[in-house]
Amino acid sequence: MAEQDLTRELKMVTDSAQPVCQRGGKSFLNLSSNNYLGLAGHPQLADAMGQAMSRGAGSPSSRLIVGHEEETDQLESELANWQSSEAALVFGNGYMANVGVLSALLRREDAVFSDRLNHASIVDGIRLSGATHFRYRHRDLDHLEICLKKADEKGTRRKLIVTDAVFSMDGDVAPLQDMVYLKERYGAALFVDEAHSVGVIGVQGKGLAHELGIADQVDLHMGTFSKAFGVYGAYVTGKREWIRYLIHTARSFIYTTALPPVVISAIRRSLQLVQQRSVLRQSLSGKCHYFREGLSQAGFRLTDSTTPIIPIMLGDSSRTLEFSQRLAERGILAVAIRPPTVPNGEARIRFSLMANHREEDLREAIRTIVQIGYECKVIG
Numbered sequence: 001m002a003e004q005d006l007t008r009e010l011k012m013v014t015d016s017a018q019p020v021c022q023r024g025g026k027s028f029l030n031l032s033s034n035n036y037l038g039l040a041g042h043p044q045l046a047d048a049m050g051q052a053m054s055r056g057a058g059s060p061s062s063r064l065i066v067g068h069e070e071e072t073d074q075l076e077s078e079l080a081n082w083q084s085s086e087a088a089l090v091f092g093n094g095y096m097a098n099v100g101v102l103s104a105l106l107r108r109e110d111a112v113f114s115d116r117l118n119h120a121s122i123v124d125g126i127r128l129s130g131a132t133h134f135r136y137r138h139r140d141l142d143h144l145e146i147c148l149k150k151a152d153e154k155g156t157r158r159k160l161i162v163t164d165a166v167f168s169m170d171g172d173v174a175p176l177q178d179m180v181y182l183k184e185r186y187g188a189a190l191f192v193d194e195a196h197s198v199g200v201i202g203v204q205g206k207g208l209a210h211e212l213g214i215a216d217q218v219d220l221h222m223g224t225f226s227k228a229f230g231v232y233g234a235y236v237t238g239k240r241e242w243i244r245y246l247i248h249t250a251r252s253f254i255y256t257t258a259l260p261p262v263v264i265s266a267i268r269r270s271l272q273l274v275q276q277r278s279v280l281r282q283s284l285s286g287k288c289h290y291f292r293e294g295l296s297q298a299g300f301r302l303t304d305s306t307t308p309i310i311p312i313m314l315g316d317s318s319r320t321l322e323f324s325q326r327l328a329e330r331g332i333l334a335v336a337i338r339p340p341t342v343p344n345g346e347a348r349i350r351f352s353l354m355a356n357h358r359e360e361d362l363r364e365a366i367r368t369i370v371q372i373g374y375e376c377k378v379i380g
Contacts, residue, residue, distance in 0.1 A: 171305025199228020
């Protein structure tokens with residue numbers, strides 16, 4: 001791995017969710033955090049956690065052993081109402097939610113259709129299920145339909161399409177409206193991972209499916225609290241019978257300790273902020289447009305991102321590492337993303353913006369990134 005420039009290191013950092021963080025006594029402009037709305041350091045979340053400390057710092061067991069507190073019940077009811085779904089179920093994190101849902105719903109005789117750039121948690125959930133796995137080309141609906149036809153020709157009865165709403169390494173979005181058409185035409189179910197879209201996209205931050213007006217045609221929605229919400233954990237929403245089934249079968253829900261009361265309290269408060277703070281979404285959108293245009297006009301090769309995830313494509317892992325190191329030397333934290341996180345030959349620098357980034361810092365960052373682009377002969 002070292003010979004291929006694919007090794008990683010764990011590094012200490014303070015203020016990791018803030019626009020400016022510190023490593024080794026040096027300040028960095030943080031362009032790597034998923035804290036999109038800047039809520040991770042919000043005083044209301046700290047206040048909510050402080051008030052909940054009297055109920056304990058941790059949880060005693062799985063929810064199916066001792067049970068759960070009233071506030072967990074309230075949170076799931078609020079999530080269902082927010083997502084206009086019949087029911088909701090809270091999981092420990094997004095990885096556990098995806099692995100749990102997919103391994104619970106799918107059997108070996110089933111077929112699952114997954115975008116080739118879906119998150120690793122989706123891939124792992126499919127592997128655990130043992131279902132026949134059709135990987136269709138990224139956002140390629142013609143290829144998805146070919147795969148659906150092949151499954152029908154084999155007589156497959158149960159079919160599930162699963163996709164990220166926003167792809168975490170590219171920042172582009174899934175063509176959900178057309179996917180709903182294909183799902184209905186071929187009698188499939190649809191599971192959408194909205195981890196990087198809830199809080200950021202749509203009225204009240206409900207996510208991409210709601211923004212497109214097709215949320216009620218999606219069978220299961222997954223979202224996380226560790227990105228725009230600035231807390232931790234995840235949820236799945238859908239029809240009440242589907243959620244009841246997951247309670248009985250999702251091993252990553254059944255066999256794990258429940259989220260602590262302090263986390264549940266912070267999530268509830270964050271849910272209120274996410275719904276109320278449309279001004280944060282507007283600010284984030286404007287800053288992302290400015291940053292994306294600045295890099296594009298300089299000549300960098302970008303993806304089709306329309307979200308706070310803005311990668312510049314460099315291809316070679318060694319060059320990408322060098323670019324990231326030069327950014328760090330000049331006070332910008334932007335990590336080199338390399339295989340196996342992305343396909344071979346598609347290494348990149350992944351920039352991720354927050355609503356509370358200062359415009360003058362972003363302006364200076366663009367200038368620095370462009371300068372390094374010339375130095376590394378990436379542009380010009």
